[in-house]
Amino acid sequence: MDLALAVGLQVLTGVAVLVIVSLGLAVVFGMMRVINLAHGEFMMLGAFAAVLATGAGLSLWVAMLLVAPVAVGLFGLVVERLVIRRLYGRMVDTMLATWGLSLALVGGMTMLAGNSVSGVSAPLGSVAVGGFRTSGYELFLIGAAVALSLGVWVALRFTRWGLVARGTMQDAETASALGVAPDRVYAVTFAAGAALSGLAGALLAPLSGVVPTMGAAYIARAFITVITGGAAILAGTLSASGLLGTVSTLGTFLSTPVLGEVAMLVVAVVLLRLLPRGITGRVLRRAL
Amino acid sequence: MASRRPLRQAEVLRTVETKMILERRGLLKLASTALAAPAVMSHAALGADPVKVVGIHDTSGGLDIYGQPMVACLDYAVAELNEAGGLLGRPVQLINYDPQSNIQLYTQFATQAATRDRAAVVHAGITSASREAIRPVLRRYNTLYFYNTQYEGGVCDRNSFCTGSTPAQNVNKLVPYVLSNWGKRIYVVAADYNYGQITSKWIAKYAREGGGEAVAVDFFPLDVTDFGAAIKKIQAAKPDAVVSALVGGNHVGFYRQWAAAGLKGSVPVASTTLGGGNESLLLTPEEGNGIVSAFSYFQEVDTPANTAFLARFRAKLGARTPYLGAELAMRTYTGFQLWAEGVRRAGAIDRMKVIEALESGITHEGPAGRTVLDPKTHHATLDVHLARVENRGFRVLQTFPQQPPSDTASVCDLAANPGSNQQHVVDVRT
Numbered sequence: 001m002d003l004a005l006a007v008g009l010q011v012l013t014g015v016a017v018l019v020i021v022s023l024g025l026a027v028v029f030g031m032m033r034v035i036n037l038a039h040g041e042f043m044m045l046g047a048f049a050a051v052l053a054t055g056a057g058l059s060l061w062v063a064m065l066l067v068a069p070v071a072v073g074l075f076g077l078v079v080e081r082l083v084i085r086r087l088y089g090r091m092v093d094t095m096l097a098t099w100g101l102s103l104a105l106v107g108g109m110t111m112l113a114g115n116s117v118s119g120v121s122a123p124l125g126s127v128a129v130g131g132f133r134t135s136g137y138e139l140f141l142i143g144a145a146v147a148l149s150l151g152v153w154v155a156l157r158f159t160r161w162g163l164v165a166r167g168t169m170q171d172a173e174t175a176s177a178l179g180v181a182p183d184r185v186y187a188v189t190f191a192a193g194a195a196l197s198g199l200a201g202a203l204l205a206p207l208s209g210v211v212p213t214m215g216a217a218y219i220a221r222a223f224i225t226v227i228t229g230g231a232a233i234l235a236g237t238l239s240a241s242g243l244l245g246t247v248s249t250l251g252t253f254l255s256t257p258v259l260g261e262v263a264m265l266v267v268a269v270v271l272l273r274l275l276p277r278g279i280t281g282r283v284l285r286r287a288l
Numbered sequence: 289m290a291s292r293r294p295l296r297q298a299e300v301l302r303t304v305e306t307k308m309i310l311e312r313r314g315l316l317k318l319a320s321t322a323l324a325a326p327a328v329m330s331h332a333a334l335g336a337d338p339v340k341v342v343g344i345h346d347t348s349g350g351l352d353i354y355g356q357p358m359v360a361c362l363d364y365a366v367a368e369l370n371e372a373g374g375l376l377g378r379p380v381q382l383i384n385y386d387p388q389s390n391i392q393l394y395t396q397f398a399t400q401a402a403t404r405d406r407a408a409v410v411h412a413g414i415t416s417a418s419r420e421a422i423r424p425v426l427r428r429y430n431t432l433y434f435y436n437t438q439y440e441g442g443v444c445d446r447n448s449f450c451t452g453s454t455p456a457q458n459v460n461k462l463v464p465y466v467l468s469n470w471g472k473r474i475y476v477v478a479a480d481y482n483y484g485q486i487t488s489k490w491i492a493k494y495a496r497e498g499g500g501e502a503v504a505v506d507f508f509p510l511d512v513t514d515f516g517a518a519i520k521k522i523q524a525a526k527p528d529a530v531v532s533a534l535v536g537g538n539h540v541g542f543y544r545q546w547a548a549a550g551l552k553g554s555v556p557v558a559s560t561t562l563g564g565g566n567e568s569l570l571l572t573p574e575e576g577n578g579i580v581s582a583f584s585y586f587q588e589v590d591t592p593a594n595t596a597f598l599a600r601f602r603a604k605l606g607a608r609t610p611y612l613g614a615e616l617a618m619r620t621y622t623g624f625q626l627w628a629e630g631v632r633r634a635g636a637i638d639r640m641k642v643i644e645a646l647e648s649g650i651t652h653e654g655p656a657g658r659t660v661l662d663p664k665t666h667h668a669t670l671d672v673h674l675a676r677v678e679n680r681g682f683r684v685l686q687t688f689p690q691q692p693p694s695d696t697a698s699v700c701d702l703a704a705n706p707g708s709n710q711q712h713v714v715d716v717r718t
Contacts, residue, residue, distance in 0.1 A: 006520045013516055121572050126550025132523050135548035208513030209537050217511055252517040
């Protein structure tokens, strides 16, 4: 019984990490059809922002939940203005440009901060679950994933900005004729996606080490989740994270971390063979 | 994707480097025509051609926690030697390469060291995977090779010298400590490549010999950072202790998450690797204190030779002085000293003459105590210490003087089989 509970919690944590890692990418890809290969490096910037802010004496919570997303969001605004804006509608060119950006960010951060692994300790201590002990921070991550998903849903579904953004993504010309400036909507959407990536990096910093190359460890998982999820931003990310996170955690539990990862990839490949447009290409099509 | 991207980066780097080499050659040609006379003069002023030594250690990427102090020690050893007049009246020129924690770059740089630099010796390699990538290359090109890291033992190759400690020297001290102080049921977590695979077998063997057992062994690739599921699994097995052979910066997350889950108090951790780099510095006292390691050197070893070395080292490097941690950096310093002694005894830098001199019974007395090269195995007899992490450093608990490399000696005799060229996996039944 205890074991089942512990495994259940671990599965939820695995799913939550996937949601957190993928959400920023899903917003940018789902809304704008821009494939941001620098997503992992945006996360890395968020993690560094959190570590630096903590080092400067701020509380870890302020550093993670406020400094990191704001800093990376602003950085995203600059990147959109300088690079992404010039390449709308040219998917392959955007990929090349953001890949270059990711290399530059890794190199630049290595020059600034060095290549050593730094990190922050996980707050919140530990919690007993039956006969098992688990870190309180993992429970916090589950809560954070739920809160983030709710936040994105509310923002897209109930705010005026969400309506305008969705309208612009559907038909930029009509939106423009109705007095909306698509450029500005694109910029804000990209910055929001970047802020989510930065927040993800900061949230995961206490779990992994913080190093300029850390993005590479997450980018593949984020892409697989978003592509498997399909076009709907929230429904896609949640369903894909739920499926892939469960498979990989259970795989890890039953065998080894390697086979867990392999099982997840196999499921993703089979799924994309059956549903080439992702989960939400077939079901939940009209969802957000 | 994760594995493809660094590869592309490597290719880009290689192109850039080739371009730089071509440009440099162009420049050299120019220089050799226009500046031929001054070049000859400066050689005459130096007295002789420099003896070239190549170092290949990861100073970036996940393994930099080991590589950076190793390179600092190698730099220092060469500088110290040059200040004392060099080797055989010639200055020593050190060329350092950074393979960026990427095995492909190791073979490339090893080839360069042998063919372009024509190095007298190559001191290289951190992971056993990198060693097995370059050892055959250097042997093929008849270039002498020193591997100065604690590892899983068994390399039997007349062209190579392994100066670090091996399981018969370190695991053989660590596991009995765990059994007698913490309990008989051991859970092993190890890095998923030859080092972790073989070392975990040694841990199981010594546990069985001491009346305990390894209840389970889990392997983790070097890029794993999330140990949540593994930690739940360990709790389900209810061991008395965890022994880790985890490697690199990413795996430091294990100790962090273990402490975060509140398990440090109930299930203590020992490690065959923690301390090799700056792991003890990365962990807060709450996370690190109490973890026990065994190595052939700790910066905290309290001997007059070590104190004097550290004072000289700090005076030279000032604010850039790295924390040396355990073994790896100091073995790099010691390995270079052993090679230099071999050259002095041979009176030449020719590979075979130096190998024969090194096989004549070379001893180095230094900061790590006495190190004796064993002619039959090309491994070292050395002092081993058990130590416990305390406030981002180590406290030495116990010292075992002059431990021979008996694991490798049981399978390797280079005096009888000088042509041997392989890594024996010592038959450890589990």
